[in-house]
Amino acid sequence: MKFKESFKQSNVLEFDSWRFGVSPCNFSGVFCNSDQFVTRIELSNKILIGNLEFESICQLQSLEKLDLGFNNLSGIITDDLKNCTKLRFLDISMNFFNGAVPDLSSLRELEDLRLNDNGFTGQFPWKSLESLTNLTVLSVGDNPFDISSFPLEVLKLKKLKRLFLTNCSLMGRIPEGIGNLTEMENLELSTNYLTGEIPEDIVKLTKLYQLQLYANDLYGKIPVGFGNLIQLVDFDASNNSLEGDLSEIKPLERLKSLQLYENHFSGNIPHEFGDFKNLEGLSLYSNKFTGTLPQSIGSWSNFDFIDVSDNLLTGPIPPNMCKNGVMTYISMINNQFTGGIPNSYSTCSTLSRIRVSNNSLTGNVPAGIWGLPNLDFIDLAMNQFEGPVTADIVNARSLTQIRAQNNRFSGNLPMEISKASSLVSIDLSFNQLSGAIPVDIGELKKLNSLYLQENMFSGTIPSSLGECTSLNIMNLAENSFSSQIPDTLGSLSGLNSLNLSRNQLSGQIPSSLSNLKLSLLDLSNNMLTGPVPESLSIQANNGSFIGNPGLCSQSIQYFRECSNKSSHNIRILISCFLTGTIVLLISFAGFIFFKKKHNEQVKSFKSDSWQIKSFTRLSFCEKEILNLIKQENLIGKGGSGNVYRVVLGSGVELAVKHIWNTLSSEGNRSSTAMLMKRSGNLSEFEAEVATLSSIRHVNVVKLYCSITSEDSSLLVYEYLPNGSLWDRLHTTCDDDKLDWETRYEIAVGAAKGLEYLHHGCDRPVIHHDVKSSNILLDEFFKPRIADFGLAKTVQSNSTNSSTHLITGTHGYIAPEYAYTCKVNEKSDVYSFGVVLIELVTGKKAIEAEFGENKDIVDWVCRRMARGENIVELLDNSIPEVFKEYALKVLRIGVICTARLPALRPSMRTVVQMLLDAEPCKLIDIICQDDGSKKEIMVSDEKLKYNSV
Structure with missing residues (x-):
């Protein structure tokens, strides 16, 4: 009953039978011997929550089996475990235990030990294994142990059948003595730092x-005699540096799964x-690999x-x-395959992906393939x-992507394509397709990108395209489209790129296109007439209208002026404006010179030659920005320059980051929203421009343009009036602190921004x-990820997905940087986990109360390891009704800050975990279950699944 009391938070049906006055032998999940002594407790995968008390368990002197795997248990394993001397089976895997594993030498009867998938740290007591000579299963992987080399004590466990040491920081070589464990049936050593060759005696x-x-650093060839392992069913040595051929694998005819990708085999x-x-x-x-399949x-x-790409x-x-009708995935991209796609696949209804791009395949695609019911991606x-x-x-109701560019497809695009309602991306460019685009194409509400350029399409552009509300990119260039540009395209609020060049379009440019926020607009080489809308006559659109001799413009020099009675007045206004601008610039230069003499904190601009590069449609020019770079508009300082808030004459607010192209003396760190980095120079400027100019996401700060000169660089962003999350958490009074609903929405939005960076771009x-x-906040407290001066793009041809980092911010830097000086996406996940903990606790990443050289992650983990009430870790301003949800977010933060990168979830998983912790969603589920907490526990289980 003490054991049951440990899990009082758990709503588990099994515990209904656990009552005083009832024999424990009748408790659900409890089993006794003929003398009515408890011998087994089997409660795996029951959604148990709480701290496990080994003191009460080990009073059961006849206990032989304790199975509590796959629950939500936490705490540490105490020395009381040594009293469970009759234990033969111990499984507490897939939980949240932490701390060190105690000495196990007293458990001499133990045959099966499973501690994997927890948060155990420190040195595992390998020496104590010498007493556990009956062990047949040793599973301690997926824990961040401190292990320097393969534990040789394991080689003495002659009865061992399963050894699971995956993802526990193993280094060095796999020892030759591994071949002496002749009873071994399952050996798992993946995701470590093992190097050297596969030992010869493994055969x-x-x-x-x-x-x-x-996922190790193994090299060399498959050992001679490997074919002796005739019982082998599953062999995975992928993501290493192995070489040679596969001749040693030919005898392994029982193989079900063979995975050797990302090596150097030939x-x-x-x-066979x-x-x-x-x-x-x-x-x-x-x-x-060469030759044929x-x-x-x-x-x-x-x-x-099959994937042989x-x-x-x-x-x-x-x-x-x-042949047996169960295949789901074919991937053969980037080879030299010839012939066609066999007709047999046209009836393979289970196929979800066909990827055969970049080969030399010919002939017609079998008709049935286009309509396979489960096909998601055809490449x-x-x-x-x-x-x-x-x-x-x-x-093809499941089809989301068509990539069929650079082929010889011909004929009409069938009108039935409009019924493939899941389509997100269509790329049929560089083919010989003809006829009209189906008039009902607007039914594709999820369509995000449409590439039909370089075909022979004709007729009108369907006005129904304006109903494809998700469209981001449309390229219909180099076809034979005629008639007018549909006015409905102006309703595509998310459209970012529109290319209708090299067609036979006529009529006027619809004024509705002015509503779009386009980074690319190309209407060149058509037969358009009339005026170019003034809002489109910007420098970013230079060249967008050439090859249309019937166009006119008041502001684009290479077009004739449009006939207008007031043109003379307009010319006068323009002259006055230019004169005024020159005077203003002269005044501005004098002002800068004066401020340099009287205020050394203000830097001068060495060059009068400024170049502007816009990344979206602008309603201002560089002169207007330059005139507003002055001391009274300063809102932040840093070692690389300053940040200014500028208000244009139109009332639009912008934030302008000024970066000097040479290193400046270190300045004060800003506590305002737009914090500058401490090492600003030209490379920082280029990194930020390269990153943000290609990104369009609601949770990533928007970069309007860059303005550069010989000695200075300006970045012009949207202005976010509510400052940063740091400001709102740590510099506002209690009355103005963020409520829980707002904090939760900030967490989800910021996670989605990072998810986009990691998973939504062409390259992470x-x-x-x-x-x-x-993390900056707009007027509605919606978050934006900002400050990309250190951002890196992972190259597709990189041999290592990590990249060297020069700097970061103490308290947020992932621990692997300390010993590898490398980071990858999982390092961002760690930093975001710190933000989540910061958001839930209200504490800063670094505070004096944490202790010397300790941060918020250490502080939380230490208190959880001591078994303290974790509710006390929460910010006092969070109301009681939301504390349960705040704890869920705290747990997600702890999962994200796992010491080993491989233990951290991806940002895509983090987003889903946070969505599962949504307060409103869980409250609705509670109501459906008449107020019980059953569904909350199910949600906790989801979090566990996702973290695994």
């Missing part, structure tokens, strides 16, 4: 059915693979997927991989396919300096 493990070595893929009757998954991408591969089994393979695609680009896109695409963008002062 002695003839009972192995699973061998997992992926040679032919053995034809085609005879593997159990093979269900084959992943060999990013190697140097065995044509019978996948013919015998429930073959599920990025090799040098030739010959035809095997025809029978979907046929850069081949020599011919024939039509067939009408059975009407059945790593921010490098995520912190609360770089």
